[in-house]
Amino acid sequence: MPGSNTRVAIIGGGVAGLILARHAAANPETFSFTLFEQTGQVGGTWVYTDQTEVDDHGLPVHSSMYKNLKTNLPKEIMQIPDFPFKEKDGPSFVHHTVVRDYLWSYTKHFNLYPHIMLNTLVKFVEPETTLSGRTVWLITTEDLETNTVTTRIFDAVILCNGHYTVGHVPRVRGIDSFRGKIIHSHQYRKPESYAKKNVCILGASWSGVDITVEVSNYVEKVYLSHDLANPLVSKLPDNVEQHPGIASVHGDTFVFKNGVAVQVDEFIYCTGYQFTYPFLSEKVEISTEDNHVEPIYKHLVYTDLPNLFFMGLPALVIPFPMFHIQAQYILKIIDGSITLPSPQEMRMDFEREKQSLVDEGIAVRHIIKLKDRQWAYYDEIAAMAKVASFPPVIRKIWDHVSKMREQDFTTYKNYQYRIMDRENFKVNYCKPC
Numbered sequence: 001m002p003g004s005n006t007r008v009a010i011i012g013g014g015v016a017g018l019i020l021a022r023h024a025a026a027n028p029e030t031f032s033f034t035l036f037e038q039t040g041q042v043g044g045t046w047v048y049t050d051q052t053e054v055d056d057h058g059l060p061v062h063s064s065m066y067k068n069l070k071t072n073l074p075k076e077i078m079q080i081p082d083f084p085f086k087e088k089d090g091p092s093f094v095h096h097t098v099v100r101d102y103l104w105s106y107t108k109h110f111n112l113y114p115h116i117m118l119n120t121l122v123k124f125v126e127p128e129t130t131l132s133g134r135t136v137w138l139i140t141t142e143d144l145e146t147n148t149v150t151t152r153i154f155d156a157v158i159l160c161n162g163h164y165t166v167g168h169v170p171r172v173r174g175i176d177s178f179r180g181k182i183i184h185s186h187q188y189r190k191p192e193s194y195a196k197k198n199v200c201i202l203g204a205s206w207s208g209v210d211i212t213v214e215v216s217n218y219v220e221k222v223y224l225s226h227d228l229a230n231p232l233v234s235k236l237p238d239n240v241e242q243h244p245g246i247a248s249v250h251g252d253t254f255v256f257k258n259g260v261a262v263q264v265d266e267f268i269y270c271t272g273y274q275f276t277y278p279f280l281s282e283k284v285e286i287s288t289e290d291n292h293v294e295p296i297y298k299h300l301v302y303t304d305l306p307n308l309f310f311m312g313l314p315a316l317v318i319p320f321p322m323f324h325i326q327a328q329y330i331l332k333i334i335d336g337s338i339t340l341p342s343p344q345e346m347r348m349d350f351e352r353e354k355q356s357l358v359d360e361g362i363a364v365r366h367i368i369k370l371k372d373r374q375w376a377y378y379d380e381i382a383a384m385a386k387v388a389s390f391p392p393v394i395r396k397i398w399d400h401v402s403k404m405r406e407q408d409f410t411t412y413k414n415y416q417y418r419i420m421d422r423e424n425f426k427v428n429y430c431k432p433c
Contacts, residue, residue: 012160013037016311052187093413126281149175174249197265208270235408297346343425389423
């Protein structure tokens, strides 16, 4: 791969793709890159749309953003390290439009638009071996405005297409008999439509809890059903009842695994998303079963063809700064500054880590949820890339946010954080207007 003007394809114009583009653009002597984005704007899932099924081109709607969403991390720790939010004051947990505008400013500031092809659908990505034995990538795209199909050759491909488009919908016994409206959180947009109704929400991760708190202001009752080992101890609105998973559905009656039966008007799956790469050739042998993409080294590198990279796999992380480190790590692999182990060694490393986590009692579907493992991960790849990792204050704020969230889901976003230096921060509680 090393050489002048290495051709790099970035698929997806969300946060990860934009950060990669920013760092590639900083080295024009080394990288000649193109970012492909299927919608008409950059920003990925942060670009809200009222559409819930298909977009203006008849493609599945990419974004899962809902109208009133505020970030679940304070802007002080979620901002990209070399591009802070302009607004230093005001709330820490900001409306999604603030993040969207921030990403548009980032794109303009680093002059990325000349490298971006909007309204361009990636249809097929296939590896090909040259006569010299090198792997290159053939990428076939369609201009959605003109329907022109083009195939280009690249030396490396970085997948940043996100995973908030195809919802995971587990089978619920008897759900076909339910007469009310059923959606996945991907289709959720506004809480007002649930006024005066009894709503069952399945799943108690970030979106499940957030949507529960939001619709509780309008509904008669929310039945929050989940299979967590223990009930959530954080304070919830008074009209929210927790129950274990759904045992069966009989018409409008939902029976939970504790035997309690309730009447339900509408049902929302908040059960996560699937990793999908529909454009990848069968020559790329990956598995996405059980919410785990494999075999991927360091959550980034496809072990069998190490000029193919996957971004956005880890969950329960601080994504924007993580992408900032990951992008530099990837580009230093591509330019030859970092030498990877052999494909066999990378696969063995991947398998060892996976087995070690399974032996600790972590289910395969939860391996991507780094949480407390995230800090060692950042330090590791930052050291390999010879770039700065997270300063200690970031973890301290993360821990404080987590503690406040565990105490009260309804108020944790009212805290305002201010970073004082690498080690210290201040926090104030601000009553909502």
